[in-house]
Amino acid sequence: METKIVLETRYLSKNYGKVKAINNLNLQVFEGQVFGILGPNGSGKTTTLSIVTGILEAASGSHFWFGESPAPKSLKRIGSMIEVPHFYPYLNLDQNLKIVAEIKGYGASDIDRVLQTIKLIDRRRSKFSTLSLGMKQRLGIGAALLGDPEVLVLDEPTNGLDPEGIAEVRTLIINEALRGKTVIMASHILSEVEKVCTHVAILKNGVLLEQGDVNALLKGEMLVEVKAEDQAKLGNALKQCEFVSSVKAENGSIMVTLSDNRTSADLNAFLFEKGVRLTDLINHKKSLESQFLELVKED
Amino acid sequence: MKTLFRIEFTKTLNYNPFRIILILHLLFFLLGLFALPRIDIKFPFLSIVPLYQFPHVWNFTTWIAGYYNITLVLLVIMMTSLEFSNKTYKQQVIFGMSRKELFMEKLILIFYLSVYVAALLFITSIASGLIFSYKITFAIIFERSWLILNSFLQTFAFLSMGILFALIFRNMILSVLVFGFYRVFLEPIVRSLTAHDYRWFFPTKFISSLTPRPDIIELVQQKLQDADKASPDELSNFNKIIPEGVPIWQNIILTLVFLGIILSVSAYIFRKRRLN
Numbered sequence: 419m420e421t422k423i424v425l426e427t428r429y430l431s432k433n434y435g436k437v438k439a440i441n442n443l444n445l446q447v448f449e450g451q452v453f454g455i456l457g458p459n460g461s462g463k464t465t466t467l468s469i470v471t472g473i474l475e476a477a478s479g480s481h482f483w484f485g486e487s488p489a490p491k492s493l494k495r496i497g498s499m500i501e502v503p504h505f506y507p508y509l510n511l512d513q514n515l516k517i518v519a520e521i522k523g524y525g526a527s528d529i530d531r532v533l534q535t536i537k538l539i540d541r542r543r544s545k546f547s548t549l550s551l552g553m554k555q556r557l558g559i560g561a562a563l564l565g566d567p568e569v570l571v572l573d574e575p576t577n578g579l580d581p582e583g584i585a586e587v588r589t590l591i592i593n594e595a596l597r598g599k600t601v602i603m604a605s606h607i608l609s610e611v612e613k614v615c616t617h618v619a620i621l622k623n624g625v626l627l628e629q630g631d632v633n634a635l636l637k638g639e640m641l642v643e644v645k646a647e648d649q650a651k652l653g654n655a656l657k658q659c660e661f662v663s664s665v666k667a668e669n670g671s672i673m674v675t676l677s678d679n680r681t682s683a684d685l686n687a688f689l690f691e692k693g694v695r696l697t698d699l700i701n702h703k704k705s706l707e708s709q710f711l712e713l714v715k716e717d
Numbered sequence: 718m719k720t721l722f723r724i725e726f727t728k729t730l731n732y733n734p735f736r737i738i739l740i741l742h743l744l745f746f747l748l749g750l751f752a753l754p755r756i757d758i759k760f761p762f763l764s765i766v767p768l769y770q771f772p773h774v775w776n777f778t779t780w781i782a783g784y785y786n787i788t789l790v791l792l793v794i795m796m797t798s799l800e801f802s803n804k805t806y807k808q809q810v811i812f813g814m815s816r817k818e819l820f821m822e823k824l825i826l827i828f829y830l831s832v833y834v835a836a837l838l839f840i841t842s843i844a845s846g847l848i849f850s851y852k853i854t855f856a857i858i859f860e861r862s863w864l865i866l867n868s869f870l871q872t873f874a875f876l877s878m879g880i881l882f883a884l885i886f887r888n889m890i891l892s893v894l895v896f897g898f899y900r901v902f903l904e905p906i907v908r909s910l911t912a913h914d915y916r917w918f919f920p921t922k923f924i925s926s927l928t929p930r931p932d933i934i935e936l937v938q939q940k941l942q943d944a945d946k947a948s949p950d951e952l953s954n955f956n957k958i959i960p961e962g963v964p965i966w967q968n969i970i971l972t973l974v975f976l977g978i979i980l981s982v983s984a985y986i987f988r989k990r991r992l993n
Contacts, residue, residue, distance in 0.1 A: 471811050473992060494813035504804040508732050517727060520720050521812045561812065 422449045423485060424569055424600045425470060430479035432465050432624075439465040440624040442479065447602055447617075452595045454615035454632070455604040462624035463604035464501060467573050471498045494522050497567035499575065503558025507547035511538060511557060514546055515564060524565040535590065536560040551578040559587065563594070570594060572603040576610060588614055640676040642685055643668075645698035655692040659685070671698065721818060725825045729796055738795075742788045743837065750781060750841060768931055769849040772860035778842045779868040779928035782834055786872055787900070789830050790879040794892045797823055797883035807992040820987040824980075827876035835869045867927040870969065874924045874976050881979045884986045917963045923971040926963075 425447040432439045440462035447453045455463045468474040470481050472493055483492040505514040515529045533539040536556040541549065549557065555578050562570055575591065576584040591614050595601050605611050611618055612632065619629040646652040649672070656665050656674060661684065663677040676685060682701050689696060729735050768777040800806045806819055842865075846858060879896065886892040900921055908916050917923060963971075 473807055473810055490813050490815040490818075493811075496813075498811045500811055504808040506728060506805060507803060509727070513727055513731060517724050517809075518812050520724050521809060521814045523720075523813075 423447070423482075424449050424451075425481065425483055425602065426485075427466070427470065427481040428479055430466070430469060430481060431477050432462075432469060432474065433477050438624050440469075440621075443621075443624070443626055445619055445626070445629065447600065449600055450595075450598060451617045452591065452601040452603070452615045454611035454618040455602070455621060456606070456608065456611050456618055457604075457621035458606060460623070461621040463606075463621060464573055465624070466621075467498075467500055467571055467602070467604055471496070471500055471571055473500065494565075495567055496569045496571055497562030497564065498571040499558040499562045500571070500573045502577070503554055503561065505546040505554075505557065505561075508545060510545050511542045511549075514557070515561060518561045518564050522565045522567075528564055528566065532560045532563050535563060537586075552580060552583050555579055556583070556587075559590070567599075569600045569602065572601065574605055575603055576605075576607065584610075640681060641702040642674045642676060642682045643671045643698065643700040643702060644674055644685070644689075644696055645671045646689075646694050646696050648694070651692075652689070652694050652696075655689055655694045658692070659688055661685075673702075718821075721822050721825055722829075725822050725829070729826060732796070735792060735796065738788060738792050739833075742785055742792075745788075746782065746785050746837065747841070749785075750778065750845070766849055769845040771846040771850045771853065771857045772862075773931060774842045774846045774849075775838075775861035775864045776929070776931045778838050778845070779864040779871075780930055782838055782868055783871060783925055783928050786834075786875045787897075789834070789872065790875055790896060791893060792830065793823075793827055793876045793879035794883045794896065795889055796826060797880050798887055798889040798892055801883075801887045801992075802889070804992075810992060816988050816992075817984075820984050823880050823983075827873055827880065830876055831869050831872040834872045835865050838865055838868055864928060867965070867969070870972055870976075871924055871927040874972050875921075877976055877979050877983070878920070881983050881986075884983055884990070917968075918971065920975055923963070923968045924975070926968045927965065927972060929965065 423446055425445065427443050427445045430443040430445075431441055443462070443466060445455075445466075455466060457463050465474065469476045470483070470488070472488060472490075481488060483496070486492060506517070509517075511533065512529065515532065516526050519526050519529065530539070533542055536559060538553060538556060538560065541553065546554070546557070555575070559572065559575060562572065570591070572591070576587050579587060588610065591601055591603070595616075601614075603611075603615070615632050617630065618632050620627045644652065652672060653665070656662050656672065661676055661678045661680040662674055664675040666673045674685065676682075682699055686696060686699060767773055809819060810816065839862075842862075843858070847853065850857070879892075882892040882896045883889070886895060904919050904921050908919050908922060911919075917926065
C-alpha cells in the first residue's frame with residue numbers, strides 16, 4: 419500500500435530581520451509517522467510549525483498539506499497546539515472547547531471524550547484563567563484532539579508538565595499514533611523524541627541537518643567501549659579500522675563509534691586479527707542525544 | 718455565518734465587563750431619555766414634551782443615541798484589542814479559522830451592537846410616542862421612523878472606526894485615548910480652522926449629522942439668542958428636520974464611502990498583520 423505524504427515543505431525560508439529563522443527547509447512527513455522536529459533553542463522548530471499551521475507567512479518556499487496548497491479547510495483536518503495554548507481566560511473549559519468545536523465544524527459532542535482523555539472533566543466549569551500551567555497545556559492538547567483529527571501538530575507538548583503529566587502526554591501521543599494518526603511534534607527534549615517518535619528531523623540555525631527514521635539513525639552507529647592491556651596498540655589498530663567513525667578516550671577506556679551497521683563482534687574480530695586482545699568490551703546503544711550533540715557541534 | 722455569530726455571542730456575552738458596560742449604556746440612555754420629561758425644563762415659551770411625541774420623538778431619540786455611541790465604541794475597542802493581548806486571534810487561526818473569518822467576527826460584533834441600538838431606539842420611540850402623543854395615527858407614528866436606519870448606519874460607522882483604531886494600536890488603553898483625542902480634540906480643532914463650507918466633510922461630523930439635532934432645539938437656541946424672532950405659535954408648529962450643513966442624503970453617501978474605506982483598511986490589516 420502506498421504511503422501518502424501528509425505534510426511537505428519545499429525550500430521553506432523565513433527571516434526575522436537579518437536573522438534567518440529557517441533556511442530552505444525541505445521536510446516530508448508521511449501518514450502514520452510520529453515525526454519529531456528536534457533542535458536547540460532558536461533552531462526554527464516553532465517557526466516551521468507556525469508557518470505550516472498558518473500563523474506565519476513564509477518569506478519564500480511552499481508547503482502542502484495532504485498534497486494540496488494550505489487552506490483553512492485542510493487546517494480543520496489537523497489538531498494543533500503551538501507554543502503555550504491561548505484560550506479565553508474568562509470562559510470556562512466547556513465554553514472554550516465549544517468555540518474550538520465550532521471553528522473546526524464539529525458539534526460539541528466530542529467535548530466530553532476530550533475532557534476525559536486529558537483528565538480535566540472535573541474542571542469543565544472552571545474558568546481557563548484558574549488552571550495551572552500544566553492544566554492549560556493539557557487543555558491545549560485536548561483542543562488539538564477535538565474532532566479526532568487525522569494529524570496532530572504539537573509544539574513542545576510536555577512543556578510545564580510535572581513528571582507524571584509528561585508520562586501521560588507521551589502515552590497519549592503514542593496511543594494516538596497507534597490509532598493510525600500522524601503526529602508532528604517539535605521538542606528540544608531529546609529523550610522525548612527518542613521515546614515517542616518514529617522519524618526525526620534535526621534542525622540547527624534554521625537548517626536541516628538530518629532527517630530520517632529514528633531507529634535507523636540509532637542503528638546506523640553503535641557505540642562500543644573497549645579496553646586492552648596495551649592501550650597504545652589498541653589505539654593504532656582502531657585508526658586502521660574502516661568501519662570506526664570516531665575514537666575517544668574516556669576514563670581509561672576508549673569509546674569507539676561504529677558505522678555501516680557493524681557490531682561489536684565485527685570490531686572484536688578485527689582487533690584480534692591485528693593482535694590486540696581486549697580486556698573489556700561493552701556495547702552502548704548510542705543515544706540520539708549524543709548523535710544530536712555531535713551533529714549540532716559540527717558545522 | 719451562523720457559526721461566527723454563535724462564537725461571537727459566546728465570547729462577548731460571557732465577558733463581565735462587556736455585559737456591565739452594555740447594561741450601563743442601556744440604563745444611562747433610558748435614564749437620560751425618561752428623566753428629562755419628569756424634570757420638564759420650563760422655558761418661558763415652550764415645554765420639551767413635544768420632543769417625546771410622534772413624529773418628533775424619532776428625531777429626538779436618534780439624536781440623543783448618537784451621544785451614547787462612545788460607550789459602544791469603547792466596547793468594540795475593548796473586545797477587538799483584548800483578542801490581541803490574549804493571543805486568541807492567533808489561536809483561532811491555529812484551530813482553522815481564516816483571517817477573513819476573524820474580520821467577519823468583528824463585523825458581526827458591530828452589526829449586533831448596531832441592531833441593539835436600533836431596537837432600543839425603536840422600542841423607546843414607540844413607547845414614549847404612545848405615552849406622550851395626543852394625536853396618534855399610523856402615518857404620524859411612522860413619519861420619521863426612517864431615522865432609525867440612519868442611526869443604525871451611524872452606530873455601525875462609529876463602531877467600525879473603533880475596530881480600525883484597535884487594529885492599528887492593538888492596545889486597548891492606547892486605542893481609546895487616541896480615538897478620544899481624535900473625536901474630542903483633533904477633528905473639532907481642525908474643523909474649526911477649516912472654511913465654513915467644508916466643515917461638514919469631516920468623518921465624525923457627517924456621521925453625527927445622520928441623526929440631526931431636533932428642530933425644536935434649533936428654535937430654542939434662536940429664541941434664546943433673539944427672543945423676538947420665534948413666537949410660541951411658530952415653536953409649536955415645527956414639523957420639519959433642519960439639516961445641518963449638507964442634506965441628509967449627502968451625509969449618507971459620505972458615510973457609506975468612508976465606511977467602505979475604513980473597512981477595507983481594517984480587512985487589509987487583518988490579512989497582513991502578524992497575529993502574535
